[in-house]
Amino acid sequence: MAEGQTLGELLTRHGISRRALLKYATYVASMMALPPAASTAMAEALAKARRQSVIWLSFQECTGCTESLTRSFNPTLENLIFNLISLDYHHTLQAASGTAAEAARLTAMKENAGKYLLVVDGSVSLAEDGAYSTIAGVTNLQMLKETAEGALAVISVGTCAAFGGIPHAKPNPTGAVPVSEVITDKPIINISGCPPIAEAMAGTLAYLIAFGKPPELDHLNRPKAFFGESIHDRCYRRPFYERGMFAKSFDDEGARQGWCLYELGCKGPVTYNACATLKWNGGVSDMPALAVLSPISGTRAVSIGLCLRQWAPRARGSAVPRSQVRRWVRQVRLCCVPAKKAARERNNHGFA
């Protein structure tokens, strides 16, 4: 990109019209529950902005977060984000490898000092001075510290980077911690989920580029636009909840008729994420994964539930075999809090 060129000029050069940018801004504004009129302001702001340098570091993770962003079902809209950013380092996606890859990171850090965004997925190992996880001979801990130093802000994508995730679970042999326990002097935005929803990542980036500041965050530093409402609030089974129509088992007539799964232990009421509105698998993801969310805590519900959802067959119209769902339920129950504790939690939240 030529020095000083705006995104608007860049898009024009690539044959992408301002209508496309407006459509993208409308899409992002809708996702982020911004007033409809904000889409025009966002499109104009994006057109005037410079292409944003982004350095993406992957630590103790499974690459699911990257998969979520790059294998989205909406290549024309969601992938427009890749025209708005300059992804200067991502060791899974970049063509360069070895010394050349690390040189690209150092060059981007030098050329965009104080201006680049640092995206991190995966938790950071602290045990043995971080020796459990290294890239190019550098520990994750050291790489995070040196890269965050010149960053404008840090975006922790996925539950591992945001809250520690699975590596952080006991006995935590690597001493895994979230990014926020290492970096304390930079603005941190957490986009949790396992994986996080592609639209949440792309939308947050687009907002940052357009308005030069993070979107409004909740007490866990998550964008309220995506984490402000519970899954229950926007669940398509919600009308049955209002009518007191609850499935009593996973395969009874009520469950088949789409009745509310609350009495089966669904943690939708205490799980805050946008999956009920943005959905998964191109917007066709159904509720079996939510059914699997039976007696687990809200935070884990997001993490484990979405992991399971990621494994669900992606073919449109296909159904998860009931035997598979039963296996998942058994597996999840093995690592979950007892049902009585879950019931107590529900009562504490006033949903009894």
Add this chain to the structure above:
Amino acid sequence: MTPEARSPAGSLRTGVVQAVLSEIALLLENLAATGQAGAIDLRSLPLTEADRAELEDHLGRGEVEARLAVAGASEVWETAYAGVWWIRHREAEGEIASETIAVTRVPEILMAHPADITAAAVRLQEILTPRRESAIGEETGNG
């Protein structure tokens, strides 16, 4: 097909439509009185498939319909109420990406942006320039 459409919950009418219609009426009165445009983001509302169909039935179809090929398909139509537009943006695979009721004289997405007009003028000049040079060459016998 969305999960709502597949499930019986999608066939429920929640009563939200009346509230949406009232909001549209207010925005339309405001447009008529002040010229100020407004919009309602349908995706932000808990509409079931049945609600959506009911709203579409109430608003009907007007004189203008447009199909756009912009980063996927989009459909824009004026409802039976002048100044009330239904804008539906789709993804590449046809799923609805955003859906808005715009209360305005002409939706912005239909208007050509000045930057696109400038770029188009340059592109057209680039096409014409070699022809002109060629025509000049023929007139002077150099062609």
